Every structure is written in structure tokens, then in C-alpha cells.
Amino acid sequence: MRSRTKILQATLGLIADVGFGGVTIVGAAQAAGVSRQTVYSIFGTREELVSQAISGQLLEAYAEMTSRLEQIEDPGEYVVETIVLGRTVVREHPALAVLLGGGGENPVFDEGMVDRAKPIGHQLLAPLVRRCPELEPHADDIVVMALLLGLSVVLFAGDTMGSDDELRMFLRRWLLPAMPPVGAPTPRDS
Template structure:
């Protein structure tokens, strides 16, 4: 576990300084002070390493998001705030902000990105089931839609939805009804 943490932290350091294209197994191993075999045994491939490093960072960066969402007892409001605060998390973290740049090795553009993003989406959406147990059978669909729309919100920032209030109105008006979530 300790070597995994060192490798993930070293990978995030490489992303911060060199960009996604600067990350490879040898560089991560050297930066973490471990062998390449240790990196391969823990992560399997460069894509898995970058993806897990970004997922780890995203989950750590969303601690404030989780505490804010924990106060919400309405399914529709939860979904709206997940988009709003999620966008703010990406905008405010220099490493996560790299996700919106087209650069070699950016995991957003990996073929398996959706499969790797699903566990993160499920983790963030799981509290919805406590708020409304009828959502459970649809959680995977909601995760799919959430990932795709969340990426759109982050990648294609639009002056028409620049403020948090603008984004709240857009999500409440179009996404909440599309997901058949009714506000209280």
C-alpha cells in the first residue's frame, strides 16, 4: 500500500510538471523510488497508472464536495450540486484542470475512459440510493449520463453557463427532468 501511494503521488507530480505525455512507467518508478516492476505489478499499464492517479486525486479533491452533498436530502438538488461543485473542483485544481487540455496521454481521450470513470461516478452517486431507493436499478444509466454530461460541462466551458447559478439553472431545467428526478 505504501508503494502504491508513493507511485500515485509521483505520477501526479509528473503530470503537474510534465503533463500527461511526460508520464511513463520508467519515469513514475524513478520519481517514486521504486522499480518498474513494482509499478507494473501495482498498476499493469501506463493508462491504468494515469487513470488511477487521476481517480485518486479526484476522490481526494471531492472531499469538500462530499461534505456539501451530504447535507442535501433531495435527489434533484444532489444531482444539480454534483455538476456545479464538480466543475469547480476541476477548475480549481491545477492537475485536474489539465484534463481540459488536448495533450498527448490525456486519459479523457483513452478508449477505456468511460469504464474507468464508472467506479468514480458510482461512488459519487451512491448516496442517491439512500435518498430514493427506486434509483438503485438505474444507477448505472445515471452514471453513464452523468459522466458524459459532466465531461461536456468541463471540456466545453461556455460563457452562457459561466456562473454556478447559470449551471444550476441549466441542469435543473434539462438534466433533472431527463433523469426523471423530481425536486421536492
């Protein structure tokens, strides 16, 4: 295994175990079984090391989600499944779960988080908008709604929703009526 990969995996393990604040170049080097100089030569700074480790994990999670969402045609079901999958992905990737914990160094809890997450939300929604172009005028609202609701589910619901099927039923009951109907006129059509 290449040093870069070993270091990134070790860093993700450290993030999951001790949080962002506990990750150091020395700790990552020791966990990966490489020298401190190797870590510095590949990543330069602790911040870059943590950023690349989390970015890689997010890209992996994004790929998992998009492959599962490809077959869903109904807009409401697409958003419901995006939220359910978001919870599943966070549960399956312990370092991502740390993103949702409190703390002064956590980028999820600053006021610009939703604006930074919107481009990713739009990427997740893009296949649906291509299939249902009438949703395009509502895309930003759908993304914000899914982000806020999805974060609430992951952060606050815990096991309240129990299984994925229980979460789906809850989301369908409250979210589907709020979704614009497919085939409905858009503001441009009116």
C-alpha cells in the first residue's frame, strides 16, 4: 500500500477515534507507520492532511449515494432516499460522523455550512432534474430543504426513527406533500 493511502486511512481512523483536534502530523505518521517527514512531504500541513482525508471520504460517500439514486424516478422518493442514504453513509463512515459532532474546529457548525453544501446537494439532485426538468426552478429550494432535514435527521433523530424503512415512512408522510408535482407548470410556464 502506498504511503499516501496509508496516511489517509490512518488519519481517518484518528479522526474517528479522537476527533479533528486530536489529529497531529506525528500521530498520523505513527498510525500509518511512516516518518513524520513523509507526512509533511506529502501533505505539508495538518490542515491539508485532515482536509484531504475528509474530502476523500466525502467523495467515496457521494459515489455510493449517486449509484444508489440512479434508478429513482419520482422526485419525492429521490429526496426521501437521499436523506435515508445520507444517514446510512454517516453511520458507515465513522470519520464522517465526527463531522456532525460539536466542537470549535468543526466546519459543519458555522453559519456558512448550508451555502458550502449546496453545490454538493445540486450535484446529487442533478440526475433527477435531468429526468424531470420541470423541477429545475425548484432545485435550490429542494436542496436546502433536503440539507436541513437531512442534517436534522442525522444530528438529532438518533435511533428515534429506528430502521431505514421507518425513516422512509416518516419522510414520505411529511416531505412528499411538500414536493412540487411532476408535470406541474413552472413559474416560467405560467
